[in-house]
Amino acid sequence: MEFAYVNARIRGMRSRLLDRSLLEQLINKPDLDSLIAELEKTAYRQELEKAGVLFSGITRIEVAIRKDLVRTFRTILNFIKGEDAEKLLTIILNRWDIQNIKTILRGKKIQAIPSEILECTIPAGQLDEAALTELVKQPDVKTVIDLLATWGIAYARPLILNFKEYTETRDMQVLEYALDTFYYENALSVLKKDESEDARILKRMIITEIDVNNIKTVLRVIRDRIDREEAERYFIKGSTEFDTKKLLSLMKTGTIEGALKELEYTPYQFLTKIPQEYIAVEKISAFEKEMERYLVKKAVSQFLGNPLSIAIPIAYIWAKYTEVTNIRVIARCKIAEMSEKELREALIYV
Amino acid sequence: MVDFGIPIGAGIAFGLGALGTGIAQSKIGAAGAGTIAEKPETFGLMIILVAIPETLVILGFVVAAMIMIMLV
Numbered sequence: 390m391e392f393a394y395v396n397a398r399i400r401g402m403r404s405r406l407l408d409r410s411l412l413e414q415l416i417n418k419p420d421l422d423s424l425i426a427e428l429e430k431t432a433y434r435q436e437l438e439k440a441g442v443l444f445s446g447i448t449r450i451e452v453a454i455r456k457d458l459v460r461t462f463r464t465i466l467n468f469i470k471g472e473d474a475e476k477l478l479t480i481i482l483n484r485w486d487i488q489n490i491k492t493i494l495r496g497k498k499i500q501a502i503p504s505e506i507l508e509c510t511i512p513a514g515q516l517d518e519a520a521l522t523e524l525v526k527q528p529d530v531k532t533v534i535d536l537l538a539t540w541g542i543a544y545a546r547p548l549i550l551n552f553k554e555y556t557e558t559r560d561m562q563v564l565e566y567a568l569d570t571f572y573y574e575n576a577l578s579v580l581k582k583d584e585s586e587d588a589r590i591l592k593r594m595i596i597t598e599i600d601v602n603n604i605k606t607v608l609r610v611i612r613d614r615i616d617r618e619e620a621e622r623y624f625i626k627g628s629t630e631f632d633t634k635k636l637l638s639l640m641k642t643g644t645i646e647g648a649l650k651e652l653e654y655t656p657y658q659f660l661t662k663i664p665q666e667y668i669a670v671e672k673i674s675a676f677e678k679e680m681e682r683y684l685v686k687k688a689v690s691q692f693l694g695n696p697l698s699i700a701i702p703i704a705y706i707w708a709k710y711t712e713v714t715n716i717r718v719i720a721r722c723k724i725a726e727m728s729e730k731e732l733r734e735a736l737i738y739v
Numbered sequence: 740m741v742d743f744g745i746p747i748g749a750g751i752a753f754g755l756g757a758l759g760t761g762i763a764q765s766k767i768g769a770a771g772a773g774t775i776a777e778k779p780e781t782f783g784l785m786i787i788l789v790a791i792p793e794t795l796v797i798l799g800f801v802v803a804a805m806i807m808i809m810l811v
Contacts, residue, residue, distance in 0.1 A: 391769060393766050393767075393769035393770040393773070394769040394770065394772055394773040395773065396770070396773070397769070397770035397771070397772070397773030397774045397777075398773040398774075398776055398777050400773075400774070400777075401773065401774055401776070401777025401778050402777060404777075404778070697766075
């Protein structure tokens, strides 16, 4: 596919992303109103004005940035409609389907209010706003899965296959891992058939995501002292560097320190630099945040890749998502009156 | 006897230059259109950037003319 036009537009869109100095200004705002006033000077103005008619405060920000994100992703998808790359871009955007289904299932499990669940979803994938609204209206986990099956959505299959185990254990991770595994295996099987450079670029990114997920799983398994057989089934297959054998050898060390030692001389060496106090108390969230940062940085560094390939859309999608997450974090921290230090720790700079 | 080598050489010099210009301008033109769609203020700059590969075909033309004029 010819990416010259698409990538030039995406680079133009990139120039409207909030830079570090603007993020600093947002951080320094004393309250939510001044934060909204500052955001109205940016590309979010249009959506903030629309959302301002019906909502106020944090909901206004949440609705506006969510709509802006979805509109941006749909714009990119429209640029390449009908081209070979559409299939590849759909793989990336389908991540949000998985995320949305997980959010709805979690929400249904704790019996959250449908509108609250809907607020946490991002209709950027195959499931649009109308479909998500219908899903959140369902009374429980079972009916959500049934509705997905009725619509013929492929994600219903892993959920149905694992639902029996979920009802026995009431452990949401069973369904979440089933969804993740299905998504990654499906993505890799599509990419395996495609030998283009674009497919190779996307495959590298997907494999990095798999590695990050698997290493997170290993660390959690070590902390929770889960036995080998049970842990092994939670590993997502597809990576060459961190295959099941390597992951099991990480697990065998039995301690977080041991696993980190094994990760030396790998791209995940940065985990060894996490402060000792977090390692001592086995604070997995600190490791997860660092790995999230690594993933975002790796994806956004694709802007330096082949300028006439899918590398640019991949980088932009991640950069935009990170920006939206950062705005959400800033807004939430303003409401919770968290310290600036805590706020900065939660942000990811790209 | 007519020596066909000279006009063929001139033709190759001009033709390959034109082909190179075409390929370069197609890519720059597409990227330029994308840039202008997002940032209309870059229109003037894009016109200049699209025109830059013209130097290839001009050089090709000059070389072809030199072959024809100087060697005939």
